[in-house]
Amino acid sequence: MDVTAAPIKIGMSAPLSGPAKALGNQLLAGSRPVFNSTNAAGGINGRPIQLIVRDDQYQPTQTLRNTIQFLRHDRVDGLFSYVGTPTVTKILPLLRENGKVTLYFPFSGAQPMRIPPYSDNAVHFRASYYAETAALVRYFQSKGITRIAVLYQVDAYGRNGWYGVKLALEKSGKSIVSEATYRRGSTFSSSYQPQVQLIMAEKPQAIICIGTYQPAAGFIRDLRARGHGIPVANISFSGAEALIDLVASIPNAADNLVFSHVVPNPNTSRAPAAIEFRKTVKVPTFISFEGFLNAKLLVEILKSPNQSAYEIGLAEPVRFDGRQAKNSVYLSTYSHMQWQEIGVFK
Amino acid sequence: MDIRCEVANDLAFLRISGRVDTVTAPELEAAVYGAIGQGGVSVVFDLGQVDYLSSSAFRVFIKTQKECRKNDGQAIIQAANPLIMPLFKLSGFDRLFLFTDSDAASRAAI
Amino acid sequence: MIRSLSLLSKSLIGISASFLLVIFIIGLDFSLVLYHNLTQEYESKGLAIADSVSETAIGAILSDDPASLQAMVDSLLSINGLAYVVIQDSSDAILVHTFSPNVPAEIRPYLKIPTQKHTTQLDIGNASFLHIRVPILNGEIGVVHIGMDLNLIQSKAQAIILKDALIVLIIYCFTIGGLFVLIRRFTRPIQALTDYADHLATHDFKDPLADGPKIRALTGYQQKEIQALADGFIKLEQDLMANLTQLESSLKIQERLQSELHIASEIQMSLLPDQAKTEYETAVVQQFIRPAREVGGDFLDHFVVHHRYLVTVVGDVSGKGVSAALIMAAVATMIRSTAQTIDSPGEILTVVNQAFCKRNVNEMFITVFLSVLDLHSGELRYANAGHNPPFRNHAGSTWEPFGTELDLVMGIDEACYFRDFDTLLQPDESVLFYTDGITEEMNPAGDLFGDQRVLAELNKSDSDSVIPQLIACLDAFSAGSDQADDQTLLCIRYTGAASILQGPELTLYFENDLSSISKLAEVIEQFGTANQLPKSVAMNLNLILEELIANTIYYGYDDHELHHIFLALHLDDGHISATITDDGIPFNPLEAPEVDTDAILEDRTVGGLGIHFVRSLASEIGYERQANNNVTRVKMEVDLNGYSM
Structure with missing residues (x-):
């Protein structure tokens, strides 16, 4: 089909290199085919979607620079699937000041973009970190585990998750038994012995990790090396498959891991979107599936804005509560090279 | 060495126990003269408890025998045990003394 | 003259040192x-940052959004010099911080909300920080x-x-260098004098010095001071030559004296016993002496008097070296000779002390522990002139100090009377004498070896190897430090009179006194028991020996002196050999007239019977006159079944 109309420009700033590159690349791998096929089918009302991607290496200042480029130079119509909390947090004032461009489905469950004064500038598909951490805390408590520790990235993302765990625990009168931080940009090869020592000093029964896959995997490696087999939970942002790839070869490390996700398991789900996704993408992952769903939802919204529900092939149509999709948290465990679904938390 | 002296009816019993040697012989000699002084005419050396004699003892015996003979008495060797008896033979004293084996025999011999 | 030259360099050093000091103080x-x-400046910058944080934090804290707060705080960390930020809420709980892996313990004491701005210096690990606290809204909602x-x-x-220091140092070096060149130019003639003085110091003065003429030339130097110096040097050389010749000859005399003294002290030392182990009749003496210098002040001696009393002496002369050794040798000799005639240890010390005090011009003093052991009874008499009390132990029991009754050291008071004490040693009991060089030996840390270590080591030791074990322990203790004082140990082990009767060999002696007959009876009884001789054999042996020894006691000596009659007994298969040695008048029992045992009473005499018994009971009799003995x-046959003839 001949597409000659002005394209709809969509900007995406994500880590395509650096320690979090897997996140950006997987999101892109999931979403790009959707835009391609939409364009192939005639685009949005005759207008093709042009996805402009810039690498920010998960550095907030680079994200800011990329966004300024998108707004001033590219004059984008929307922003899509930015990756990370500190990065997105950094550009929120800019979006508010700009007032016209909306950020669709940032890959972050962080709170600042969901509450005033910035809540008007973003639309969210994925569940918030508060929802994820609350689900994990509820899951552990249902298993009789009350002594919970937190390892978090010492930035806005980590702080958000940390606070989510803290709030969830406070509901049942508990508090975080021990905590440790690591710096953003830490890699798998770094030593996480100090963090293991700090956390294990209080003998927690489980650890919730608010991190990215490289340091999280490094921490799990050092934790298991000291003989601690307690469950370690990671939230969706960590990048479950990339994490497991790193620890799979280390004895005992890939056992007793818990993951929370904001999308169904792309390998096992029977939803039409999952079936279509498995046909489209060679290596299905949670994050690429999220990218896929993000793109599908964006296409639907661009096609017909302001609907009460959008059908994108999930078990239920996507409904919005304000600017946040009413979404679920999916918990699964990984032990002995196997995924196992635990449940869906609404 | 211990000596007990019993004198009755001209007969003196010197009951000796222990060793009679160069050191103790003078005591025995003194006891002999003591017994004779108390009226002993004959002297009985009761050697039942004696287990050693040296030549000095024999000197006392022979002196006593000579002394007793002066008063028509005699010295008697009583109850010498088989250990010391050979010495009497060796010295030829077996022919100079009367040997008895009990008080009664000694008394009868007078 | 040499001093005046060093004064120049001293003043040079002084000038540069004070210069350096001034620079240092200014710097x-x-x-x-x-x-x-x-x-x-830094503090005001920090306060400004903290103020702005506290302002901007209000919104995020009130909207309960730590993530935004963290994002804001993180963006500040790019400010040069800002190391960390912590924000607490009004309940003191930490809302955000920038530490990894966690908030360091050093900060925790400061995590309280102050009423006003507060600055303090804080050390975390190796780093120092200016810790600034600013309350948010007067502390109502938290603190930054x-x-x-x-x-x-x-x-x-x-x-x-x-x-700056580098620049100053360069200036300093140039200045000092210039100063040095200047001073050298002025002092060249003085340098010549210095060289001359150096040569003078090492010269043997057999010939005049080679640079003499150069100095003589200086006597005509234009500067008066240098002239005077040169004159002085010439005179010095001449005087030195004269003095040294004199000194050389007196040194030679002194050297000869020194070596003679040394030889003398060695000779005197050699008079004292030097065997590590000496066996006496009923006692074993072991000894150890190690001088700290070549010749020492410690001494020990042991010898037997009257064939019965073992005298042991352990002493320590104050001071060391040749003089102490000479005193020591003199005193040891005095004690040895006095002990021949006096048997009370206290009296020996009293006599020796009097003699010593009379000649003690050097005011030296001596500590002595003198003991006299009766080898027959085990009685130990002793006197202690200020010496370390010895230790004793009975076999199998613990060591303990004894003889702690001190009298004055010798050499102080001529009229001092030394007391006698006595104790009885049991068979197998040992006594160890020592000098303070043992107990006061130090290890490199300066600890003394001490009585308690000696006691502890003694209690671990075998009674046969007390001395080697104690020395090994002492050497291990003091390894690495020099021996401070002479070290002396002497150990007597009393084996007990009975010990000599054990076994088939017996050697002992008797005095020419009738008490020997009683002693003989005891000895033969024990010998018989020890060798399981039949009663009749023991009796006959006793009889033979009594007759012979009594004969010697009665008829052997025509003086009234003490004599010794030695007896050696030997038991082997089937017979006993006895050898009696005496220094009496010649008497051959083989030549004594035979007694007529067949004579009638009136003809029997009281003599000769003893020899008759000997001849009858012995199987063999031999006699020899050997060197006045x-x-x-x-020899006596032993029929183990009974009587022997």
């Missing part, structure tokens, strides 16, 4: 001021802590000061 002051100013990295300004200040050998 120090400068750097302090610099550091102070920088810190102040920030840390400014002080090392940053310290290194900045260091760089400036180092640069009668040696009588008697």
